[in-house]
Amino acid sequence: MYYLYNFGSATLVELSTYQGVEKPTITRTMNRLEEMGYVKQVPSEDKREKPMQLTELGVQIYKEVRLTIDEFEENILKGISEEEQIEVIRIMGEIRNHIFQRGDS
Amino acid sequence: MYYLYNFGSATLVELSTYQGVEKPTITRTMNRLEEMGYVKQVPSEDKREKPMQLTELGVQIYKEVRLTIDEFEENILKGISEEEQIEVIRIMGEIRNHIFQRGDS
DNA sequence: ATAATAAAGTTACCCAGGATAACTATTACC
DNA sequence: GGTAATAGTTATCCTGGGTAACTTTATTAT
Numbered sequence: 001m002y003y004l005y006n007f008g009s010a011t012l013v014e015l016s017t018y019q020g021v022e023k024p025t026i027t028r029t030m031n032r033l034e035e036m037g038y039v040k041q042v043p044s045e046d047k048r049e050k051p052m053q054l055t056e057l058g059v060q061i062y063k064e065v066r067l068t069i070d071e072f073e074e075n076i077l078k079g080i081s082e083e084e085q086i087e088v089i090r091i092m093g094e095i096r097n098h099i100f101q102r103g104d105s
Numbered sequence: 106m107y108y109l110y111n112f113g114s115a116t117l118v119e120l121s122t123y124q125g126v127e128k129p130t131i132t133r134t135m136n137r138l139e140e141m142g143y144v145k146q147v148p149s150e151d152k153r154e155k156p157m158q159l160t161e162l163g164v165q166i167y168k169e170v171r172l173t174i175d176e177f178e179e180n181i182l183k184g185i186s187e188e189e190q191i192e193v194i195r196i197m198g199e200i201r202n203h204i205f206q207r208g209d210s
Numbered sequence: 211a212t213a214a215t216a217a218a219g220t221t222a223c224c225c226a227g228g229a230t231a232a233c234t235a236t237t238a239c240c
Numbered sequence: 241g242g243t244a245a246t247a248g249t250t251a252t253c254c255t256g257g258g259t260a261a262c263t264t265t266a267t268t269a270t
Contacts, residue, residue: 013218025257027220048218048265076203084196091185091193098181118247130228132249153236153247216267222260229254238245 001029002054005062009042009053033058106134107159110167114147114158138163 003018004010010018016026030052033039038058042051054062077085108123109115115123121131135157138144143163147156159167182190 011218021256022258023219024221024259028256046218046266050219076200078203080196080199084192087189088193088196091189094185095181098183116247126227127229128248129230129250133227151237151247155248212270214267214269216265218265219263221262223258224260225256225258227255227257230252231250233250234248236245236247239243240241 001033002062002066004039004052004054005059005066009051011044011049011051013049015052038062106138107167107171109144109157109159110164110171114156116149116154116156118154120157143167 001015001019003015012023012026012030015030016023019026030039034041034052037055038061039052040055040058042053044051106120106124108120117128117131117135120135121128124131135144139146139157142160143166144157145160145163147158149156
């Protein structure tokens with residue numbers, strides 16, 4: 001969801017494409033985030049679109065969560081050398097390519 | 106679910122422990138598998154317990170699915186050397202240990 | 211310029227798979 | 241024999257995914 005943090009604002013279709021999810025799913029999620037005050041609508045030229053962006057609260061929460069995740073990752077990877085991490089990421093990437101090269105999943 | 110294939114039979118609590126899931130979840134799943142004819146109840150000493158085992162149909166289906174999965178895995182791992190696979194598994198294991206060594210998740 | 215088509219969202223459903231709380235029936239234990 | 245614990249079930253809730261059908265607005269083609 002917090003594609004918005006890095007891209008500023010995005011329409012629902014953008015988000016659903018990014019997330020690999022159908023439009024109604026994003027609609028629902030966004031409604032909830034809006035109710036929770038983490039996200040708000042911004043005006044748009046095209047009256048079909050409904051671009052959203054994070055509120056100040058949303059940004060704040062995002063940063064907190066981001067921090068928690070980063071700390072968690074750091075803890076989890078303690079004792080795994082950088083070369084090892086790179087190796088694993090490389091191999092996983094290869095596997096992913098194999099998956100995508102034969103009907104999606 | 107197909108812990109049953111390798112262990113012959115198991116009670117619902119056994120299965121829920123194995124799967125890391127609550128009892129009602131297993132109850133529901135087992136009811137569905139039973140309706141589908143993949144699993145049946147076996148008699149038990151302890152009248153509280155309800156040990157289940159695969160039916161012939163269940164075994165057959167299990168083998169088919171197993172085969173499909175194995176083929177998929179093989180395809181996906183094509184081009185990844187055995188040493189690489191072992192390395193990745195080792196590192197993932199380390200990470201898992203780190204996760205478990207600090208409150209579950 | 212208008213009619214047809216496409217795109218963005220929304221609404222009303224459905225489904226799977228997880229959870230809790232509260233309960234019954236059976237067995238174990240003091 | 242009465243209290244504890246254990247196995248399972250029922251009812252209900254939640255999340256996060258999906259499809260189908262619809263409206264509103266833009267785009268495209270005639």
